[in-house]
Amino acid sequence: MQRYKCTISYDGTLFSGYQVQPQKRTVQSEIEEALKKLHKGSPIRITASGRTDAGVHARGQVIHFDSPLHIPEDKWVNALHSLLPDDIAVKKVEKAAPDFHARFDATGKEYRYFVRLSNYKDPFTRHYQFQYGYPLDIKQMKAAADYLVGTHDFTSFCSAKTEVEDRVRTILRVGIEMSREQLMFRFVGDGFLYNMVRILVGTLLETGRGLHQPEDMKTILAGKDRSLAGKTAAAHGLYLWEVFY
Amino acid sequence: MQRYKCTISYDGTLFSGYQVQPQKRTVQSEIEEALKKLHKGSPIRITASGRTDAGVHARGQVIHFDSPLHIPEDKWVNALHSLLPDDIAVKKVEKAAPDFHARFDATGKEYRYFVRLSNYKDPFTRHYQFQYGYPLDIKQMKAAADYLVGTHDFTSFCSAKTEVEDRVRTILRVGIEMSREQLMFRFVGDGFLYNMVRILVGTLLETGRGLHQPEDMKTILAGKDRSLAGKTAAAHGLYLWEVFY
Incomplete structure (x- = not known):
């Protein structure tokens, strides 16, 4: 397992906020859905630096997740883009220490x-x-x-x-x-x-x-x-x- | 009857272009719908300088129409805004000569x-x-x-x-x-x-x-x-x- 730190941007207009909610289109659920496809059906949970509300945008939200896949950092961006909707962009994916935490480590x-x-x-x-x-x-x-x-x-x-x-x-x-x-x-x-x-x-x-x-x-x-x-x-x-x- | 020259802008993203088409959301049909409400159900036909295709935007499209209503030029903007969707804005409404034509008079x-x-x-x-x-x-x-x-x-x-x-x-x-x-x-x-x-x-x-x-x-x-x-x-x-x- 490798932990990844991932910087994303999104246009909040068409999302019911960041966090997963049943029956709603959220940033978290779209990204987890894309990661699930990339991992052939295995669910991957992501953790963000914090939530954003419905309509709020992000230029530099940070999330982390663990993956068993060996994909070079620069290939992650394109791999995710092809699976994500147009209103979410991945700006950067970096390998992180196993205990890196997008929320608790934010200063x-x-x-x-x-x-x-x-x-x-x-x-x-x-x-x-x-x-x-x-x-x-x-x-x-x-x-x-x-x-x-x-x-x-x-x-x-x-x-x-x-x-x-x-x-x-x-x-x-x-x-x-x-x-x-x-x-x-x-x-x-x-x-x-x-x-x-x-x-x-x-x-x-x-x-x-x-x-x-x-x-x-x-x-x-x-x-x-x-x-x-x-x-x-x-x-x-x-x-x-x-x-x- | 008074002829009006009206300058509008629109975000073309959610329109199937400018011109009326059956069952489609178009700029022309939204504006004609708003004018119909303002005229208590009487249909008002508008004429533009030209069409724009689906997805194409306008900052300064010009249309003309005739109206029996006596509304001062500066009140027209607010009257129309309250009836138009958020992706169409009226920038200016001016009284025009009875033979002014948005398309044929464009130079x-x-x-x-x-x-x-x-x-x-x-x-x-x-x-x-x-x-x-x-x-x-x-x-x-x-x-x-x-x-x-x-x-x-x-x-x-x-x-x-x-x-x-x-x-x-x-x-x-x-x-x-x-x-x-x-x-x-x-x-x-x-x-x-x-x-x-x-x-x-x-x-x-x-x-x-x-x-x-x-x-x-x-x-x-x-x-x-x-x-x-x-x-x-x-x-x-x-x-x-x-x-x-």
């Missing part, structure tokens, strides 16, 4: 979130950018983002349904870049709670509209209450960009 | 064609750029394009099924621009025959690979024989970009 992640600043519909970006028509004060948003960097209890910025008890996470960087009518958020951190990036984006967008002041972020964090933060931004603007090991 | 068109130069699958561009993995000599392609500019009989560069008898067209400009792994073709001309842009692109790509020499374009044009030109490039890289009046 951090980068997520990006794309917003299209317009009141006009655009058929070409409808699944790939969140459309937001309000005028935004980018300086206020950047000032608010500065309060989020560091180690905090992010209870206010995760779904109320989150079952994880330890909600302390470290955000290393929040970048906000504007070019023409596109706004790009970058979040780099040691880990992110359920819906955390989407709630951070929703709150920063509301700050840009003047509904919150930058220093409100301190109060929101301290309150440990989801209802203090802004709306959850739509899934289709979010990309799992990179996983660090 | 020219611009088409663009996007190629992704890579051997690797990309889930995000699969419907929007044609993937082409061969190394290309851009200089040779530009030299070949120069032979196409001007007034020529383009019989060799249109589908053998073309029923139009007069195949003389004027190409005003062919632009070829490369940025990172994207290649963009721009074609501006007084009119284009069936499949003409896709066959021009296919032939220019083959020239880039060294399968034709630039000066072969002269022979291909003179031969008036479809079999002399290159393959028809895929529909999903093509965009009707603008219609001139």
